[in-house]
Amino acid sequence: MADCQIIYGWEADASIADMNVSVSDGIDWAKFSVDWMATVRGRVGYLLQPSLLAYATAGLGMYHAELSSSVPGYNISGTETDLVFGLGLESKWSHTTSVRVEYLGFQRR
Numbered sequence: 001m002a003d004c005q006i007i008y009g010w011e012a013d014a015s016i017a018d019m020n021v022s023v024s025d026g027i028d029w030a031k032f033s034v035d036w037m038a039t040v041r042g043r044v045g046y047l048l049q050p051s052l053l054a055y056a057t058a059g060l061g062m063y064h065a066e067l068s069s070s071v072p073g074y075n076i077s078g079t080e081t082d083l084v085f086g087l088g089l090e091s092k093w094s095h096t097t098s099v100r101v102e103y104l105g106f107q108r109r
Helices: none
Strands: 006-024 029-049 052-069 076-092 098-107
């Protein structure tokens, strides 16, 4: 019997973030920040080598963002839930350790 080269499963993660973007024209200013992110996703991958997996992932993502500005009425804070998708490569280093590179994107509904 041949070894199965297709791998699938579920994954959940959470991250504390400190991502900030600020702009100013010398008079007015605005600042956008993301404080945390979390996802629940399915993953389907193909073993390229016994210890190297290429995969696609998709599911739901949540994040908390804030927009503050010098313009009255443009101060917003809230949590959003959107679709999340991505691609990645994961390499097994030992029985307990793996390393991966992954791209994730959020798709506004």
